Amino acid sequence: MTTESIKWFWYASPQTFFPLAGRIARVCAVLAPIFTVAGLYVGFFVAPTDAQQGEAYRIIFIHVPAAWMSMLIYLVMAFWAAVGLAMNTRVSFMMIRALAPTGALFTFIALWTGAFWGRPTWGTYWVWGDTRLMTELILLFLYFGVMALQASIDDRRRADRAGAVLAIVGVVNIPIIYYSVKWWNTLHQGASVSFTKAPSMAVTMFTGMILMALAFWMYSIAVAMVRVRCEIMENP
């Protein structure tokens, strides 16, 4: 066994992970407001007015990063669920509990800002049956489901395992959200940014979006690390 792999198992113990989580939280808590200020500055003062949507498009700087976070946090949560079920490591299950509330929050923010963007551009806050909107709503219910399942089972080990199984089953929803705009006709526009082609927007708009995405990343990591420390303290 290499020293690297020993290190990973070393941090699988709550007692050794605790100080590391604290250091990560402190660094990210400093970076989050810096990226937020930079992102808002670029988003509101540098990025130009959109030719078609006017100023309404500026919702993009929170809508898209929040939607990315909602999916990414779910993937990370499902990853720890799989690790927890396979290795039976306590910190993995604590990570699910630490991530779920923040994931649900960003999912709600993506839905809320989407509604506030939809009203001026599509003429409606919400469309029942639209696949992009429905799958994102299902994501919110999956987060609630994982948290409710954990809270409703008294035996903590069984609660953790039940929550982890639901988190893993729900992962199937993530690619459906991501590709819904391609697979079905929806009011929602296609991806402005993808892995395969250059972004179809002004460079400054793209920069503002990426800065806000980094801000949300730092925020999420900081909050999750503080919450996992609380979990460790409350469950010695």
Add this chain to the structure above:
Amino acid sequence: MSEFFAMGGYAFYVWGSYAVTFALLGIEVFLLMKRKRETKT
């Protein structure tokens, strides 16, 4: 300045999005700090 806050007539939608987002993030941080104090981490 007032032109900036008017957001070209979209003030309600733009600021409605940003206000709710930052309010919710603020509430999460507040609740977490409260929990942190109570667990003395």
